[in-house]
Each structure stands twice: as C-alpha cells, then as structure tokens.
Amino acid sequence: MTSYAPPVSDITFLLGEVFDFDGLMRRLPGHEDVNADLAVSILDEAGKFCVGVLEPLNRSGDEEGCRLENGAVSTPKGFPEAYRAFVEAGWAGLSGDPEYSGQGLPRVVQILVDEMISSVNLSFGLFPGLTRGAVEAISRHANSDLKATYLPKMISGEWTGAMALTEAAAGTDLGLLTTKAEPVGDGSYRIKGTKIFISSGDHDFGGNIIHLILARLPGAPKGVKGISLFLAPKFLIGKDGSLGARNDMSVGSLEHKMGIHAQPTCVMNYDGAIGWLVGEAGRGLNAMFTMMNAERLFVGIQGLGIAEAANQKATGYARERLQGRSSDGTRGPVAIIEHPDVRRMLLTGRSLADASRALAIWTAMQMDIAARHPDEAARREADGFVALLTPVVKAAFTDFGFETAVASQQVLGGHGYIREWGMEQFVRDARITQIYEGTNGVQALDLVSRKLPMEDGALASRFFALIEQDLRTAADLPAAGVITKATAQALGRLETTTRHLLAARAAPAEAGAAAADYLRLFALVAFGWVWVRMAAQAATGQTPLHRRKLATATFFAERVLPQTLWLEAAIISGAASLMDIEAELL
Known part of the structure; x- marks a missing residue:
C-alpha cells in the first residue's frame, strides 16, 4: 500500500505562487525573516518526522x-x-509565544504541520x-x-x-x-x-x-x-x-x-x-471560546489531513489494481484508474483537499494579520474574516474529509472494508471530526445566525467582494475561464441565499432549516474562489503540477460546483417541508 507523501510541492505552489506569503511576512513585525523557503524547509522536516515516527x-x-x-x-x-x-x-513550540519559550513561527506553518500530523x-x-x-x-x-x-x-x-x-x-x-x-x-x-x-x-x-x-x-x-x-x-x-x-x-x-x-x-x-x-x-464561556475557536480551526485541518491521506492511498491503489477493460473495450484488464467512476471519486477528493488547503492557508494568513499587522484597521478586518470562516473551516473541511475517506474506501472495493489496508480506519477516525468541538450542525447555525448578521451583513459582503475582485482579475485568462465563470455563477447563488436569510433572520426555523445547506454552499463558493486563484497561477506554468491544477480546477467547476444549484433551491424552499409535519409522524 502506498505510504503517505507529505504534499510539500503543493504547499510550495500555494505559498510561492498563489499567495504572497513572503510579501505578507515582510509586513508583519516579528515575522520579517520568515519566507516561503524557510517555511517549506520546516515542513519538509515535519513531513519526515510524520512519515518516519508517527x-x-x-x-x-x-x-x-x-x-x-x-x-x-x-x-x-x-x-x-x-x-x-x-x-x-521542537515541534510542540512551533508557533508558541517566544516570551514563554515558543518559536514564534506563523500560524500558516503551524496549520500545515497539523495537516501532516493529522494525515498520518x-x-x-x-x-x-x-x-x-x-x-x-x-x-x-x-x-x-x-x-x-x-x-x-x-x-x-x-x-x-x-x-x-x-x-x-x-x-x-x-x-x-x-x-x-x-x-x-x-x-x-x-x-x-x-x-x-x-x-x-x-x-x-x-x-x-x-x-x-x-x-x-x-x-x-x-x-x-x-x-x-x-x-x-x-x-x-x-x-x-x-x-x-x-x-x-x-x-x-x-x-x-x-x-x-x-x-x-x-x-x-x-x-x-x-x-x-x-x-x-x-465569563467562563468567553474565555473557553478562545480555546474552542482555535480548536475548531484545528479540527477542520484534521478533516483536510484525513482527506489528503485517504485520497493518496486510493490513487496509489487505483494505479496498481487491474480490473475490467478500457473504456473503448480494446484493452483489459486495465488499472482501475482508467475507469470513469473511479476517476470521479479520486478527482472529487483531490479537488476538495487541494481547495481546503488553499483556503486554510488564506485563513491562517488572516490570523497572522490579526495578531501582528501594524495597522489596526487591517487587524480588525482580518479578525472578522477569521470569525466568519471558522465555522466554515470546521464543518466543511470535516464533512468533505469524511466524504473523501468514504469515497477513497469505495475505490478499494472489498479491500477498503478490510482492516489491513487502512482505509476503514480513515473512515472511523474522520467521523469524530464532524462531531466534537461543536457538531457541524451547530457550526452551520453559528454561521447563519451569528456570523452572517455581523455588522448587518457587511462582513459577509466584504468577503464576497474579495471573491468578485479575483474573478474580475482572472476574467481575461482563457485557461482559467471555466472555473472563473462557474464560480461567478455560484457566487450569485450565494449572494441570493444570503439576502434571503438576512431578510428571514427573525424566524429561527428558517435559519435552522437552511443552515447546513447554506454552509456547504458558502464553502463550495469559497473553494471555487481559491481554485480560480490556483488556476490563474497554474496557467503560467507547464510543469506536471501546473497541468494537474488546471485540470482539477476544470473538474471542480463542471462536476462539483453544480451542487450549488440544488443547494440554492433547497435553501429558498424554506422551513415548511421540515416543520409542518407532526413530530409523531417522523
């Protein structure tokens, strides 16, 4: 069975090409000497420890x-x-406060190490x-x-x-x-x-x-x-x-x-x-929620880690397992990675894991800005984005992580159900991430009932404006055209449902009925956004990694983002079909 491979090349692409990691670090007091090369070297060593020891x-x-x-x-x-x-x-003190013996490295580095640990x-x-x-x-x-x-x-x-x-x-x-x-x-x-x-x-x-x-x-x-x-x-x-x-x-x-x-x-x-x-x-809850919010982001990264590891192992198996004939019927047996349904499962998991990592890095950068940026307005804005995205990261990453673990298990067929292959453990371990530190239903309610109404909806609007800005920038890039158009359409659905929920916020049943679907819709649009950013950068290169990113972005646009159509319809339909039926008839 394929051993876990730390996704260092994917991380290098994100830090060095998609996000201006070096530029941000230069603007943050205490992080001026941190750059992508240093971060990747640390992550490379962390990966070795994870593979060799854990x-x-x-x-x-x-x-x-x-x-x-x-x-x-x-x-x-x-x-x-x-x-x-x-x-x-020294891994325990990586992002700890230097005043108390910590190394003071950015949150970005910490969450990427956490991902690797969670994978293994x-x-x-x-x-x-x-x-x-x-x-x-x-x-x-x-x-x-x-x-x-x-x-x-x-x-x-x-x-x-x-x-x-x-x-x-x-x-x-x-x-x-x-x-x-x-x-x-x-x-x-x-x-x-x-x-x-x-x-x-x-x-x-x-x-x-x-x-x-x-x-x-x-x-x-x-x-x-x-x-x-x-x-x-x-x-x-x-x-x-x-x-x-x-x-x-x-x-x-x-x-x-x-x-x-x-x-x-x-x-x-x-x-x-x-x-x-x-x-x-x-005021114990106020103090405890400092810990819980940190843990909710950490649990989201656990979901990402499981998704990455499960997808890697399923892909390795699919390359080796011979079964059935080629699509044109001329060859057989062929590696099952040639079968369309197997590719559907693998690409869905890959598109979700890659987007999760990108959004996690962006969120961690906002955490670093909120903690260290010299401008108070920048700190306040970044802190708002972290608050908005915390329930999304926790719930969506763990939902997608579990779904990817189940799909990866399915790729292995009967072997996925047998303990010795390790896939069933991914499914069992991933399941708790959807439950602890606040169930995902609670996270969805937090997003709809508490985060959306913040600043009378202005916080969410600022986040949507960031997405729209990047969509305009990518509009003239033919290679990113499919993902850009699909994300723009999905963003329109998200904005429509957001207005609907803000208008109906006095009705708790409406928020409760819509919450889970709305969080998934929000997450898919955010994923489309980071895929636009990744595709725009991948279009400038010709390496296998760049070609894979472009192909995966197109798959996400055509096979995953269409989920936003039925999510919008479900949200707009309201609470009646859920709440009108008598409880004793359920």
Whole structure:
C-alpha cells in the first residue's frame, strides 16, 4: 500500500505562487525573516518526522488502543516515546509565544504541520493540538502568575493540556452544566463534578496535564452567564516549580469509541480538585471560546489531513489494481484508474483537499494579520474574516474529509472494508471530526445566525467582494475561464441565499432549516474562489503540477460546483417541508 507523501510541492505552489506569503511576512513585525523557503524547509522536516515516527504507529495504536488500569491511563506502545521525540525536536513550540519559550513561527506553518500530523496519526495530533488550544485561553485570559507558571512548559510540550466542558446532561447546551467551584479563601477553588468526552484527560507521557474546567461559583445564576473557567493541574506545583502532590482528580473510565482509539477519551471526576480562576467570574464561556475557536480551526485541518491521506492511498491503489477493460473495450484488464467512476471519486477528493488547503492557508494568513499587522484597521478586518470562516473551516473541511475517506474506501472495493489496508480506519477516525468541538450542525447555525448578521451583513459582503475582485482579475485568462465563470455563477447563488436569510433572520426555523445547506454552499463558493486563484497561477506554468491544477480546477467547476444549484433551491424552499409535519409522524 502506498505510504503517505507529505504534499510539500503543493504547499510550495500555494505559498510561492498563489499567495504572497513572503510579501505578507515582510509586513508583519516579528515575522520579517520568515519566507516561503524557510517555511517549506520546516515542513519538509515535519513531513519526515510524520512519515518516519508517527505513521508507523497509526494502525498499531488503533488496534491496541488505550487502557485504564488501577486509575492510570496507558497509551499504545510507542506513543510515549514518539511524544518525547516530538517535544525534543521542537515541534510542540512551533508557533508558541517566544516570551514563554515558543518559536514564534506563523500560524500558516503551524496549520500545515497539523495537516501532516493529522494525515498520518489523528489520535496523536490531539495531544499537541489540545495543548495549544489551552495555551491560547491561558495566554488571552489568565493572570500573569498563571501565565508564568504554566505557559513555558505547556508551549515547550513538557506539559500538556485538556479541555473539560461536557457533562452527561450538558453537551451543546453548556448552560445546563452542574460542576461546582467552591472558594478556598486563598485565591484557589475546590472543583467538584464529572466531565465526559475529555480528550487527553490523562496519559503516560510524563509531566503535568493542565485541565481547563467550566464550573459554577456559589450563587452563580443559571444558564451560561453563571459559568466560570478554572485551571486545575493533574499535579500541584511546588514553590520551586517542581511537581508536587497529585490533585484530587481521577479518570472514572475510558470511552469506547468508533475511532481515534489511540487517543484517551476520559470520564474525569473532579473530587475537590484545586483550581484557579481564568479570566473573570461568570465569563467562563468567553474565555473557553478562545480555546474552542482555535480548536475548531484545528479540527477542520484534521478533516483536510484525513482527506489528503485517504485520497493518496486510493490513487496509489487505483494505479496498481487491474480490473475490467478500457473504456473503448480494446484493452483489459486495465488499472482501475482508467475507469470513469473511479476517476470521479479520486478527482472529487483531490479537488476538495487541494481547495481546503488553499483556503486554510488564506485563513491562517488572516490570523497572522490579526495578531501582528501594524495597522489596526487591517487587524480588525482580518479578525472578522477569521470569525466568519471558522465555522466554515470546521464543518466543511470535516464533512468533505469524511466524504473523501468514504469515497477513497469505495475505490478499494472489498479491500477498503478490510482492516489491513487502512482505509476503514480513515473512515472511523474522520467521523469524530464532524462531531466534537461543536457538531457541524451547530457550526452551520453559528454561521447563519451569528456570523452572517455581523455588522448587518457587511462582513459577509466584504468577503464576497474579495471573491468578485479575483474573478474580475482572472476574467481575461482563457485557461482559467471555466472555473472563473462557474464560480461567478455560484457566487450569485450565494449572494441570493444570503439576502434571503438576512431578510428571514427573525424566524429561527428558517435559519435552522437552511443552515447546513447554506454552509456547504458558502464553502463550495469559497473553494471555487481559491481554485480560480490556483488556476490563474497554474496557467503560467507547464510543469506536471501546473497541468494537474488546471485540470482539477476544470473538474471542480463542471462536476462539483453544480451542487450549488440544488443547494440554492433547497435553501429558498424554506422551513415548511421540515416543520409542518407532526413530530409523531417522523
């Protein structure tokens, strides 16, 4: 079976030709010395680590899984050593704040490393990914003492992080949570409650595990306004910074899951665990959403990683598997890559993965602008685009990632259903990405109900204007004509449905009925946009990569973008066909 090949040439094309990565870095204080050559050299080394260290553990980790014995969690064989090698090589602190021992590299580099890790070992990638999310929340909201105590070792990777939100009766509706935090009197709190679905809640890597926990203070009001955020370490910290006594928390059980078997998903019991308030009392969700939004973007990249790996392996198999006769009936048996339906599945996955990566890079560049650009207006605009695209990246990338994994499995036929080929693990692992960090239905509602109405629709209009500008630029390029025309038509459908939803925003049922279809429509138009940009640059070259990009752009225009026709029709049809039927008849 074909081994994973890090997509360094595709990344080089995007950073060096499609996006002005070097020009942007020169405008961002602290990143002036970063350029595409440096980024690609780092990514090349990251790819070697992923292929050499992490990929060999993917199947074995899935088969062995995690264990809970005498209250201690053990990860699969090789995972602790791989994590220590990951930390020693400096990968944990790649984009971390240099003030706290990080390397301070751009988000663009970080998300591309995350993609590679997700391609080869989704379970492993959650350990550093969740830690970075916790770092974001602590950096943004904690006091200086907590930052100084926890950030250096979390950014270096010596300590890891976990996010404790969900309870048995409080999932999406966090206002229902019951975990309590009682003040001790010395500035600390005793946290009591049980959380479920806690990824990386415990492990055997050594060091400390820093839990960020949502809980209620005494007398806090009901609902989300009564929730606060607390930091509770697995081991308490001595005055000299050393690890002291174990905190009063324990693993009640490990969840038995469909996929990500090598990731310890824990039921955590907090039996009076000592913790400290992060941010303001009663504003825990505000602080936690800093972490959750970072994690939602990270989960979107997981979907991309799965799509890339599954499509690569399916393509390799299709080149080797002999079955059937050629389309003209003159040869046989032929490699199944010659069959139209197999090509349909492969090209659909390839067109979605390539566009996901391009949009991810553009979004990460906006994150870098929002964090570092010297002009406040530029920072504010970029931050708005990131907010708008966060639910799109999370939901669309993971939907498309799962769909690509399923189609790639189908290419292998019966072999795709057999464990030894690895394709069924992609399907199982990809499925969780559509669920955790806010289900994709919740992301769609966030886009329609919260993001579209921002600035009375002006934020979305500015994004659409960027697309229109690039469409005008590409209009005179014959080689990009098919994708440019198709994207322009799809953008018109998106603008029509956007006006429809903004006009109907007082009717919650209309937003709920349209949300999933609208998010997919939005994503496909955004994908068409980046395909226009890729095709415009590919038209200037004659390498196999350039020719492949042009051909894939045409396929996307003619075989994928037409989905926007039925999506528009479904959205405009309204909520009646969903809501008029009595619930007991469903």
